Amino acid sequence: MxxxxxxxxxxxxIHPEVVMVMAKCLSDVYGNPSSTHSYGREAKGQxxxxxxxxxxxxxxxxxxxxxxxxxxxxxxxxxxxAVRNAEISEIWTTPxxxxxxxxxxxxxxxxIPVRYLELNPNGSVNLGSLxxxxxxxxxxxxxxxxxxxxxxxxxxxxxxxxxxxxxYHALLHSDMVQTMGHLPINYQEIKVDFASxxxxxxxxxxxxxxxxxxxxxxxxSFITGGSQERGNRSGTENLASIVGxxxxxxxxxxxxxxxxxxxxxxxTKLISKLKASFPTMSFLTELDQSLCTIVSxxxxxxxxxxxxxxxxxxxxxxCSGGSACSSGANKASHVLAHFQLPEGSKVVRFSxxxxxxxxxxxxxxxxxxxxxSERGQNC
Numbered sequence: 001m002x003x004x005x006x007x008x009x010x011x012x013x014i015h016p017e018v019v020m021v022m023a024k025c026l027s028d029v030y031g032n033p034s035s036t037h038s039y040g041r042e043a044k045g046q047x048x049x050x051x052x053x054x055x056x057x058x059x060x061x062x063x064x065x066x067x068x069x070x071x072x073x074x075x076x077x078x079x080x081x082a083v084r085n086a087e088i089s090e091i092w093t094t095p096x097x098x099x100x101x102x103x104x105x106x107x108x109x110x111x112i113p114v115r116y117l118e119l120n121p122n123g124s125v126n127l128g129s130l131x132x133x134x135x136x137x138x139x140x141x142x143x144x145x146x147x148x149x150x151x152x153x154x155x156x157x158x159x160x161x162x163x164x165x166x167x168y169h170a171l172l173h174s175d176m177v178q179t180m181g182h183l184p185i186n187y188q189e190i191k192v193d194f195a196s197x198x199x200x201x202x203x204x205x206x207x208x209x210x211x212x213x214x215x216x217x218x219x220x221s222f223i224t225g226g227s228q229e230r231g232n233r234s235g236t237e238n239l240a241s242i243v244g245x246x247x248x249x250x251x252x253x254x255x256x257x258x259x260x261x262x263x264x265x266x267x268t269k270l271i272s273k274l275k276a277s278f279p280t281m282s283f284l285t286e287l288d289q290s291l292c293t294i295v296s297x298x299x300x301x302x303x304x305x306x307x308x309x310x311x312x313x314x315x316x317x318x319c320s321g322g323s324a325c326s327s328g329a330n331k332a333s334h335v336l337a338h339f340q341l342p343e344g345s346k347v348v349r350f351s352x353x354x355x356x357x358x359x360x361x362x363x364x365x366x367x368x369x370x371x372x373s374e375r376g377q378n379c
Contacts, residue, residue, distance in 0.1 A: 002363060003318065004316060007320050009294055009349060011200045014205060014248075018247050032236060033236070034226075050242050064213055066211045068208075074196035076100060076222060078211065080108065082171075091114045094125060097175065115141075117130055117143075123152060123338060127157065152339075154290050176195045179291065180201065181249055181253060184253075191214075196211055204241075204247075205248075266357075271295060283298065284347065296347055299345070303372065305344055308346050308348065311371045315367035321347050
């Protein structure tokens with residue numbers, strides 16, 4: 001059976017070259033990087049070479065890169081550390097952040113005030129409102145804003161936000177899990193103080209990520225009990241995965257302009273074909289306002305919203321979605337709730353990688369047409 005994978009915002013297929021370097025590391029470099037003998041020094045050498053390589057790609061210092069298990073751990077570490085930092089009096093974030101920010105901020109709001117920023121209709125941060133808030137505040141705040149939303153793909157102007165935060169002496173954290181390896185990112189140009197990334201979003205292994213912490217900012221370790229990562233993250237480093245993540249980022253950033261063009265072509269083709277076949281179908285974000293990997297389609301009533309994802313999977317189309325129902329088990333996510341969709345709507349997220357093809361778009365369209373036809377026959 002033919003199958004297509006259009007759920008790359010959830011995870012990406014690992015690059016074959018990444019598998020190769022990880023296998024070599026697993027078989028040849030098995031020392032503990034914290035050990036002082038030759039095996040440990042060899043492992044430590046590869047660990048620090050990975051740190052240097054990632055830092056060079058991102059315009060950072062090696063000492064500003066800290067390895068973690070994933071973006072969620074990185075986000076938790078940074079937010080929870082801000083609570084323990086006496087200089088931070090408030091956390092400002094948005095109501096459509098990833099759960100690792102949205103839920104974490106709710107958990108810690110009893111210890112430190114959390115404010116939700118005003119958004120534009122498309123879900124991006126309203127820069128004018130943010131500046132007014134920054135002018136008015138007398139406390140030191142940490143602003144936490146996603147570079148691109150994981151459900152609908154809306155992009156924030158992170159460079160402009162970072163300039164505002166610098167101007168008014170606020171710290172800025174960004175969850176860059178969706179954009180790392182897909183958009184050009186240079187921390188000399190985008191002046192975030194903290195950032196989070198996860199390897200499996202750019203064709204690396206699952207279970208490894210990193211934090212960027214701009215000097216002289218410091219955090220307190222979220223995981224304690226060791227001195228690894230210069231005391232900022234205890235636990236023996238997952239060396240093979242770190243080596244794999246480094247190779248994945250090198251490959252992902254090698255041809256970003258060409259990859260963006262390819263992905264935008266796939267998105268344009270999918271949207272145009274869906275509109276041609278189903279004129280009442282709508283889309284949550286415009287192409288020029290959203291990440292090149294994501295299309296969020298609002299399916300019309302002729303589709304069975306309760307069964308749509310299952311039906312797509314049965315046709316060999318892997319994607320994800322969220323219901324806009326107002327109650328029950330299918331209650332909308334906090335992200336989709338922002339868009340105030342009609343009750344019963346079904347949002348399907350199609351997310352692509354550079355390995356997807358036009359033929360796969362055609363296959364997907366035919367599958368959706370079949371689902372609509374079968375639905376009409378059953379009705």
